[in-house]
Amino acid sequence: MTAGVAALPAVFKPFRVIGHSTLAALRMVGSVGVFALRGLISVFTLPWFPQQFLRQLVAIGFFSLPVVGLTAIFTGAALGLNIYTGGGRFNAEQVMPQIVALGITRELGPVLAALMLAGRVSAAIAAEIGAMRATEQIDAMRTLSTDPFRYLVAPRLLAATLVLPLLTLVADIIGVAGGWLVAVRILDFNSTVYIRNTANFLQLWDVGSGLIKAAVFGFIVALMGCYHGYSANGGARGVGRATTHAVVSSAILIFASDYFLTTLFTRA
Amino acid sequence: MTDIAKLEWRSVRKRFDGGAPVLDGLDLSVAAGRSLVIIGGSGQGKSVTIKVAMGLMQADAGQVLVDGQNINALGGKARRELFSRIGVLFQGAALFDSLSVWENVAFRLINADGVSRKDAKERAIEALGRVRLGAGVADSYPSSLSGGMQKRVGLARAVVTNPEILFFDEPTTGLDPITSAAINELIVDQVRGLGCTAVSITHDLASARTIGDQIAMLHDGKIVWTGSPAELDLTDNPYVRQFVDGRSLGPMTSAV
Numbered sequence: 001m002t003a004g005v006a007a008l009p010a011v012f013k014p015f016r017v018i019g020h021s022t023l024a025a026l027r028m029v030g031s032v033g034v035f036a037l038r039g040l041i042s043v044f045t046l047p048w049f050p051q052q053f054l055r056q057l058v059a060i061g062f063f064s065l066p067v068v069g070l071t072a073i074f075t076g077a078a079l080g081l082n083i084y085t086g087g088g089r090f091n092a093e094q095v096m097p098q099i100v101a102l103g104i105t106r107e108l109g110p111v112l113a114a115l116m117l118a119g120r121v122s123a124a125i126a127a128e129i130g131a132m133r134a135t136e137q138i139d140a141m142r143t144l145s146t147d148p149f150r151y152l153v154a155p156r157l158l159a160a161t162l163v164l165p166l167l168t169l170v171a172d173i174i175g176v177a178g179g180w181l182v183a184v185r186i187l188d189f190n191s192t193v194y195i196r197n198t199a200n201f202l203q204l205w206d207v208g209s210g211l212i213k214a215a216v217f218g219f220i221v222a223l224m225g226c227y228h229g230y231s232a233n234g235g236a237r238g239v240g241r242a243t244t245h246a247v248v249s250s251a252i253l254i255f256a257s258d259y260f261l262t263t264l265f266t267r268a
Numbered sequence: 269m270t271d272i273a274k275l276e277w278r279s280v281r282k283r284f285d286g287g288a289p290v291l292d293g294l295d296l297s298v299a300a301g302r303s304l305v306i307i308g309g310s311g312q313g314k315s316v317t318i319k320v321a322m323g324l325m326q327a328d329a330g331q332v333l334v335d336g337q338n339i340n341a342l343g344g345k346a347r348r349e350l351f352s353r354i355g356v357l358f359q360g361a362a363l364f365d366s367l368s369v370w371e372n373v374a375f376r377l378i379n380a381d382g383v384s385r386k387d388a389k390e391r392a393i394e395a396l397g398r399v400r401l402g403a404g405v406a407d408s409y410p411s412s413l414s415g416g417m418q419k420r421v422g423l424a425r426a427v428v429t430n431p432e433i434l435f436f437d438e439p440t441t442g443l444d445p446i447t448s449a450a451i452n453e454l455i456v457d458q459v460r461g462l463g464c465t466a467v468s469i470t471h472d473l474a475s476a477r478t479i480g481d482q483i484a485m486l487h488d489g490k491i492v493w494t495g496s497p498a499e500l501d502l503t504d505n506p507y508v509r510q511f512v513d514g515r516s517l518g519p520m521t522s523a524v
Contacts, residue, residue: 049379132364139324140362144425145351145380 035227042147042154052155060121060156060222061163065170067120068113072171075108076100076178084187096187097194098201100179105202109171110164110210111258114217117164118250122225125156126246129229130239138230153230156222164218165211172207209265216261217254224250273333274300274465275321275433280330282316282489290316292489293330298482303459303466305480307473307511309520313489314469318435321467322356323347334433352380355426355464357455359438361418363410363425369396370406373425381429395428396421398461399454416447420454427458434459436468440475452478473500473512485511487520 008016080100087093129152132138141148176198183189225246232242276297283289290313298304308314319325321332323339331338339350363372371378373395374388383391393403399420410418419439426434439455440448452475459466459479470476476483477497485493485508493505500512510518 135360136358136362137364139319140356140358140364141375142324143322143351143354143356144376145348146375151379 031231032223032227035230036223038149039153039157039223039226042149043158047150049151049155052151053159056155056159057163059124060117060159061167064113064117064120064163064167067116068167068171069174071112071116072104072109072175073178073181075112076104076175076180077182078178079103079108079175080179080182080187084183093187094197096183096189097179097197101176101198101202102206104175104179105172105206105210107210107258107262109175110168110214110217111254113164113168113171113214114221114254115251117160117167117218117221118224118247118254121160122221122246122250123243125222125225126229126232126242127239129226130232130242133230133232134235134239148230153226156226157219160218160222161215162218164221165214168211168214169207172210205265209261212265213258213261216257220253220257221250224253272300273297274302274335275467276331276333277317277321278331278333280317280320280327280332282313282320282325282327289489291320291327291330294486294490296484296491296494298465298467300465301463302482303456303468303480304482304484305476306467306469306484306486307471307476308469308486309471309511312486314471314486315437317486318437318467318469322354322435323350348380352376352429353432354435355429355431355433356435357419357422357426357437357439359441361410361415361422363418363421365410367409368406369401369408369410369413369421372410372421373428375425376429391428392424395424398427398458399424416443416451419443419447419451423451423454423458427462430462430464432464434462434464434466436466436470436479438470438472439468439479440470440472445474448472448475449478455479476500 080096083096083099083103084093087095087099129138132152138148138152141151180189180191180194180198183194184191228242228246228249229239232238234241277294280291280294281289282291294313294317296304296306296317306314306317316325320327321334321339323342327340332340334350334353339347342350363369364375367375370389370392373392374383374385377383377388377391378385389406393406396403396406401417401420401424405413405417405421410421413421436455440451443451455466455468456479466479468476468479477500480497483495483497483500484491485505487507492507493503495503500508503509506519510520
């Protein structure tokens with residue numbers, strides 16, 4: 001069988017590559033799915049490790065505040081300027097507050113906060129768990145009668161899922177404030193009118209749908225970090241590869257799930 | 269001393285990704301209260317041999333018996349119960365970087381046995397004393413300790429719950445001869461003090477002679493010789509002779 005495959009004419013080689021890649025991709029989807037399921041079961045069943053959960057809340061949430069805040073304020077400001085310029089072509093500059101608020105809360109707040117978390121947290125999780133794998137700490141944990149899934153994976157999944165909506169709420173407020181700052185300081189908008197227009201236009205669902213997205217993105221970020229760290233092999237090089245894969249796969253899954261969630265929410 | 273096997277490998281086979289078998293029908297046993305040392309060259313399956321016995325790897329075929337019970341057939345709860353009866357000193361100590369020394373030693377007590385942190389700390393400090401480390405290191409972090417001290421902390425973590433079986437994975441690798449001798453003495457003290465069964469893997473013959481009262485030579489996934497440390501120098505087994513004499517020529521070809 002193997003000899004037959006090896007003897008295939010060169011013209012068939014691309015098909016073999018495609019076949020191998022497809023099988024590898026399917027295998028990975030399956031193993032990520034099983035990993036996610038095990039992680040979810042660990043989140044919802046005893047024993048829990050509350051101290052680990054609190055530690056992750058601080059590491060993932062609190063220490064991500066500066067980067068999320070800075071990203072949000074500059075994005076809000078740049079978005080405001082672009083909408084003002086674009087709106088000016090239709091003599092519709094006055095819609096700037098509403099569009100900034102909508103764009104930040106429904107889309108940019110959750111997506112940018114998640115991407116920041118992917119870069120900062122998913123990479124850190126993959127590196128930490130990958131290094132633990134390489135130095136036999138995960139094996140040691142098992143021999144110490146402690147399930148690494150419950151001790152390492154479950155607290156990170158839960159913390160990231162809960163904390164990203166909070167970070168997104170902060171990003172929403174700061175992002176809208178960035179737009180307001182540009183509008184009032186540079187574009188001569190009236191501050192009170194800007195705030196009133198924003199508040200009157202925004203609906204609860206605009207913010208709520210963004211927070212639901214953020215919870216999904218948080219789960220993805222932690223899942224990819226844990227999965228790639230946990231399956232790391234090959235020493236320092238393997239840990240480096242796991243870190244890269246965690247960030248890249250988090251980002252891709254964030255964008256893909258954002259599209260599907262947006263489609264779902266706009267139909268609802 | 270009794271001859272009842274505490275731990276037994278019966279026709280154990282293991283291979284990875286369809287490659288050559290790492291363990292190829294391994295048969296070996298160690299009686300309760302004895303100290304078995306498995307020696308052999310690099311890549312001969314020593315680590316896999318103890319990992320299947322620790323329940324960290326599943327054998328493809330054969331059985332690993334602890335007190336006559338096949339550990340491959342154990343479910344989650346029974347497997348955790350098995351883990352509670354063993355202690356392991358890993359090659360690089362495998363200490364948790366984010367935890368202090370005493371939290372490392374008390375890890376099982378706090379996270380699996382439900383012991384309060386105060387009581388767990390007392391027991392951890394007592395275990396550190398058993399490996400001749402003072403209470404002063406208890407609040408340090410592993411990264412601030414030397415390799416020898418990390419091994420001692422790993423040993424304290426392995427013995428803190430008074431296990432029935434102790435596993436030592438290359439206990440002296442990377443240590444200077446004086447520190448190696450100190451670690452070997454501590455291992456002998458702990459094994460005798462606890463009256464437990466010990467299984468070690470090493471290619472350090474000085475260590476094997478000190479800590480073992482039964483030595484087995486592993487080659488190509490099979491046991492090719494067993495005997496006492498004294499018999500190690502007397503046997504004319506070609507594998508043992510080549511290994512003990514440190515010759516590149518012989519029945520074993522070097523992987524280098």
